[in-house]
Amino acid sequence: xxxNRHDFELDELIGRIQENDHRLxxxxxxxxxxxQALEMMDEIETASSAKVVLAADPCYGxxxxxxxxxxxMGVELVAHxxxxxxxxxxxxxxxxxxxxxxxxPDLAPVIxxxxxxxxxxKGRMENQNLDAELTxxxxxxxxxxxxxxxxPLKDTKLGLVGSIQHLHLLPDFHDRLEKAGYDVTIxxxxxxxxxxxxxxxxxxxxxxxxxxxxxxxxxxxxxxxGLVLHTGKPLAMLDPYSGDAIEMSFERIERxxxxxxxxxxxxxxxxxxxxxxGEKPGQMRRTLALRMKRLLEKHGKKGYLLALEHVGPExxxxxxxxxxxxxxxxxxxxxxxxKYAKPLITPYELEVSLGEKKWEMGYQFDEIP
Ligand code: SF4
Numbered sequence: 001x002x003x004n005r006h007d008f009e010l011d012e013l014i015g016r017i018q019e020n021d022h023r024l025x026x027x028x029x030x031x032x033x034x035x036q037a038l039e040m041m042d043e044i045e046t047a048s049s050a051k052v053v054l055a056a057d058p059c060y061g062x063x064x065x066x067x068x069x070x071x072x073m074g075v076e077l078v079a080h081x082x083x084x085x086x087x088x089x090x091x092x093x094x095x096x097x098x099x100x101x102x103x104x105p106d107l108a109p110v111i112x113x114x115x116x117x118x119x120x121x122k123g124r125m126e127n128q129n130l131d132a133e134l135t136x137x138x139x140x141x142x143x144x145x146x147x148x149x150x151x152p153l154k155d156t157k158l159g160l161v162g163s164i165q166h167l168h169l170l171p172d173f174h175d176r177l178e179k180a181g182y183d184v185t186i187x188x189x190x191x192x193x194x195x196x197x198x199x200x201x202x203x204x205x206x207x208x209x210x211x212x213x214x215x216x217x218x219x220x221x222x223x224x225x226g227l228v229l230h231t232g233k234p235l236a237m238l239d240p241y242s243g244d245a246i247e248m249s250f251e252r253i254e255r256x257x258x259x260x261x262x263x264x265x266x267x268x269x270x271x272x273x274x275x276x277x278g279e280k281p282g283q284m285r286r287t288l289a290l291r292m293k294r295l296l297e298k299h300g301k302k303g304y305l306l307a308l309e310h311v312g313p314e315x316x317x318x319x320x321x322x323x324x325x326x327x328x329x330x331x332x333x334x335x336x337x338x339k340y341a342k343p344l345i346t347p348y349e350l351e352v353s354l355g356e357k358k359w360e361m362g363y364q365f366d367e368i369p
Contacts, residue, residue, distance in 0.1 A: 006033065006165065007100045010043055013079050016095055017048040026066050026075040028055040030082040033099065044079075058310075061200065063282025063329065063368075065090035084164060084194035088282045101165045103240035105217075107176055110238045110245035114158065114182065114215060117234035117247070121156035121212025128152045139360035143352075144257040145232075156212030158182045161197045161227070163218035166240050170197045173217065185211060190369055192282075199223050202330045202368045204230045224248040226331070229256060230365035256334065257363055263343045267353040270322030270343070272302045278328025279309040285327040285368065292325050292347050299354050317341045325350045330366035 017025060025044065029037050034056075041052040053075065055066045062083035067090045070078065078092045082099040134142060158177060160170055170186050177184045186197040187206025193199075199206070199216070204227050214235040216224050219242070228235050228248045235248045273296055277289045289305055296303040303325070308315060311332050316324060323343040326333040333344045346366035351357040357364075 005102045006036075007102065008036075008040060008081065009098050009100075010040065010047075013095050013097055014044060014047045017044070017050045017077065020077070022048075022050045022076045024074050024076055025050045025052050026055050026070045026073075026078045027052050028059050028064075028066050028078060028080045030059055033082055040081075060329075061202075061282065062086045062096070063088070063202075064280045065092065065094060065282065067091055067281055082164065084198065086194075086282050087191040090281045099165050100168050101240060103166075103243075104169060104172075105238050105240050105243040107173070107180065107238075109243065110215065110236050111180065113236040113245055113247050114177075114213070117213035117236060118156060118158070118182070120234050121153065124212070125153050125156055134360045136359070139358065140261065143359045143363055144254060144261050145362075151209060153209055153212055155210035156183075157185045157210050159207070159211035159214045159233075160184050160186050161199045161206070161214060161216050161223075163216075163223055164195070164198060166217045167195050167197055169217055169240065173215075177215070187211065192369060199227060201226050202366075204365070204367065205369065207231050207233075221248065222331070222335075225253070225256070226334075226365065228253050229334070229363070230367065232362075259337060260334075260345075260349060260363065263337060263345050264349045264353045267323045267343045267345050267350065270301070270353075272321040273304070273350075274306050274316060274319050274321045274324045275303045276311055276316070276324055276326045276328050276332075277305060277307045278311070279307055280328070283328045283368070288347055289325075289327040292327065292350060295350070295354065295356065313339050313341065330368065333366070 027037065027041060037054050041054060044052050062085060065080060066078045071092060078094040079097055080094050081097040085096050160174055162170055174184050174186055188196045189198065189203060189206035192203045201222055213233055214227060216235055216237045217240060219239045224235050224237055236245060238245050275289050275292050277286060278284055293303040293305060304321065311328050317340060323345065325347060326344055327347060330346060333346050337344050348364045348366055
């Protein structure tokens with residue numbers, strides 16, 4: 001990744017600092033851009049009379065805004081970089097700073113993948129039969145089927161999405177893809193998302209039954225894994241950093257679903273659960289955690305509420321419980337499960353293990369709305 005090709009829009013921030021005569025400002029940047037944080041601090045301190053303190057703890061999203069601890073330090077404004085505003089209030093005045101990358105990849109490498117995926121979507125449209133009665137074994141198979149658990153499709157449009165630093169490319173890509181013959185839509189999600197085509201690791205609410213397959217503009221497989229796990233739809237990835245095109249394989253998603261299924265099974269006999277509550281403003285799902293505690297009580301089991309800012313095996317494995325239910329960032333349970341000595345499951349998976357939800361409903365991604 002060429003960091004010099006990222007554009008950090010600091011002018012608005014500097015203007016706000018000058019206007020309000022702020023003296024102490026906190027800067028929060030995502031992990032991938034921390035190498036440039038000192039340069040940004042220099043730029044802000046040179047252009048204004050404010051001193052800048054870097055919020056140097058790991059930051060993976062706008063769910064993780066600097067909050068009251070920095071207020072105690074005397075910070076007047078938080079500059080949060082590289083993520084967009086969510087439907088949360090951290091209690092601190094916060095300026096969100098866009099980061100864009102100037103890479104503009106060629107469409108050609110991804111076209112064969114899109115053609116293959118359009119054919120899969122059309123095939124699905126023609127062969128939808130979700131009314132059939134399922135045996136328990138068939139229901140469990142459906143749970144682990146990356147595609148077969150999907151809700152019926154009404155169309156086979158190409159959904160065009162991206163990670164935040166590439167979203168400025170979407171309008172132009174929309175037109176180029178339409179010219180290439182695809183029926184393209186840029187989905188608009190719910191309140192947790194700010195921009196058309198935006199996806200988060202915990203929210204794919206722009207998905208609907210007219211979208212048959214996806215193109216993701218971005219790098220890495222974090223968002224693609226979540227999107228395919230959530231929707232069961234084929235997804236192509238075009239990387240603006242390298243220009244490479246690949247697809248998210250259904251085999252990979254089915255491996256994750258098999259793992260989730262195994263964790264649900266091994267939680268069935270558990271009687272004592274730790275229920276994790278995230279302390280970060282955009283991960284705190286207290287009501288859900290309390291509902292899980294009541295649900296466990298209804299089934300004669302015990303749930304202990306554990307509140308944490310960061311979740312890691314070394315912080316929870318030692319508690320004398322049989323399994324954990326995670327209500328903090330959903331991706332902790334999905335992506336990091338193997339790191340934990342005990343089953344770490346999502347609230348939906350707990351409901352399946354308790355028999356409150358049926359296998360045949362198919363796997364449901366733990367989305368934060
Ligand atoms: S996936 Fe996790 S880290 Fe990313 S925005 Fe959602 S809750 Fe935050």
